[in-house]
Amino acid sequence: MGKPTGFLEYKREIGLNRSPKERIKDYNEFHNSLSLEKQSIQGARCMDCGVPFCQSGTVFSGMVSGCPLHNLIPEWNDLIYRGKWDLAYNRLNKTNPFPEFTGRVCPAPCEAGCTVGLNGPSVSIKENERAIIDTAFKNNKVVANPPLKRTGKKIAIIGSGPAGLAAADTLNKCGHKVTVYERNDRPGGLLMYGIPNMKLDKEIILRRIRLMAEEGIKFVTNADIGKDYKASELIEEYDAIILATGASKPRDLSIEGKEKAKGIYFAVDFLKSNTKSLLDSNHEDNNYISAKDKNVIVIGGGDTGTDCVGTCLRHGCKSLVQLEIMPKPLGYRSENNPWPEWPKVLKIDYGQEEFIDIYGKDPREYLTTVTGINTDNEGNIKSVDTAKVEWKKNNDGRMVSLNVTGSEKTYEADLILIAMGFVGSQSYIKEGFGIEFNSKNNINANSLNFKTNVPKVFATGDARIGQSLVVTAINEGINCGLSVNKFLRK
Structure with a gap:
């Protein structure tokens, strides 16, 4: 390493976010980067450690620790310390096709x-990676690099999320002709419509799509296969087909009265409508699910729930x-x-940070479940009934939640967003392909x-492994692409 004692001499520093009160006024990316010098x-x-767990991608206690892509992190950490940003990009690009x-x-x-x-505090690996790729784009080092020779083989990839894009990139590099089908009006899948613009600017995605198109990959949108x-026509036309359709079937809320109530939406539909309207018209078409002046209940505490919180605040919700x-x-x-397991500690993400800055408290209520939904005569939601829960082992030894008697509480509500994760692939994929x-x-x-x-x-x-991280999906796509290439070469 260029500075073996650097971890002793320098403190961890990351770029500052824009202030919550400022950033909730728009949908622009809120994170600012450090200067290249810093x-x-x-x-x-990055220390001269004997075993760099950062690049291991090992599963401990059911959760991954280290990079699933096996990025050679110490190498490019050393290169940016030496000011060799172009070499750092070349090293990063060998393992990660989409570091942006x-x-x-x-x-x-x-x-x-x-x-x-x-x-x-660990090394700021994520910010180092972002700085490398952003600098490479700024210096025009990221350019289209189509294969010199084509094999004549044709592959259809269904789905243009991170796994589909990674598989397309891999197979195109191998010289095959790749067509990517996307059911939405814009490519990107989860990246485009599942993640709000303030976390991932959509121009960042479209920039990469344009590069891939220059390299010879064809994108077909508004194409819902199945x-x-x-599906039978695609099977006949192509030499191989990859299903990268994601785990897009949302987990539903099972509760009496839900089906007839008006104002309940899955988080994925809420976020998609917001981003699509933003891109189509800067929200001037009003063709989105609005939280403005509404009492909102977000059910679910993961990343998608956080995205709902941040989006509702930008809409101008009444309460949440x-x-x-x-x-x-x-x-x-x-x-x-213990280290090096994934740290299961309290996380204050950007949505909660914004809410705390505005209202002075965390919006999350833990150990809480919805027990009932109350509506008016026309079916519009008026409030939700909740209860506290406690977790205990049942007779089979499994942990189950039990409602605590006397803990009932009612919240006013006009809009309910279900962000409880996903439960696999859509059934019509199974039916269309006979999978x-x-x-x-x-x-x-x-x-x-x-x-x-x-x-x-x-x-x-x-689609194969269930809901996962973007980096895991990219790794899946690369390995699937290599497997399909081997299959076609035979």
Whole structure:
């Protein structure tokens, strides 16, 4: 390493976010980067550790620690410390085709595995990665690089999320002709419509799509395979098909009165309508689900729930409560959650940070479940009934939630957003292709070669493994692409 004692000499520093009161007035990215000089110093904090867990991508206690893409992080940390930004980009580009995405939305399992993090703040790996790719784009180092020769083989990829894009990039580099089908009006899948613009500016995605198109990849939008397009025709036309459709079936709220109530939406539909209207007309078409002047209940405490909080604040909601059925995490690592496991500690994400800055308190209510929905005579939501829960083992030894008697509470509500995660792929994919699903409602595909039960049809990403991280989906797409290339070469 260029500075073996850097982690002792320099403190961790990251770019500052714009102030909450300022940033909730728009949908622009809110995170500011450090200067290159300061970012170089952060590269010096990477220590000369014997085993760099940051690049391991190892699963501990059911959660990944280290980069699933196995980015060679110490190498490019050293290069940016030396001021060799072009070489750092070349090194990063060998393992990660889309660092401009992961440098913005990845929760950074690499930092969870950082050896410096054993006894102090970890190296700012995520920000180093973002600085490398942003600098490369600024200096016009990221250019289209189409293959010199084509094989004549044709592949259809269904879905243009991170897994689909990674598979397309990999197979195109191998010289195959790739067509990516996307059911929405813009490519990008989850990246485009599942993540708000203030976290990932959509021009960042479209910039990459344009580069991929220059390299020879064809994108077909408004193409819902299994509905608008017959799967059988694609199977006949292409040499291989990859299903990268994601795990887009949302987990529903099972409660009496929900089906007839007006004003309940899945978070994914709420976020999609907001982003689409923003891109189409800067919200002037009013063709989105608005939280303006409404009492909002967000059910779910994950990243999607946070995105709902941030979006509702930008709409100008009247009030907001975020319900979380799990207990409140500790503010520090517990003894049974040691390094290098993913730290299961309390996280104040951007949405909660904004709410706290405005209202002086966290919007989350932990150990809380919805027990009833109250409506007026026309079916419009008026309030929700809730109760506290406690977690206990049942007779089978599984942890289950039990309502606490006497803990009932009612909240005013005009809008309910369900952000409880996803439960697998849409059923029409199964029906259209004749694909087998497993017990978790994911496409049943071999974990080594990604093959399904249908000849020359493969599956990758969340469609195969269920809801996951963007970086995990990219890794899935790359490996699936390599497997399909091997299949075609035979």
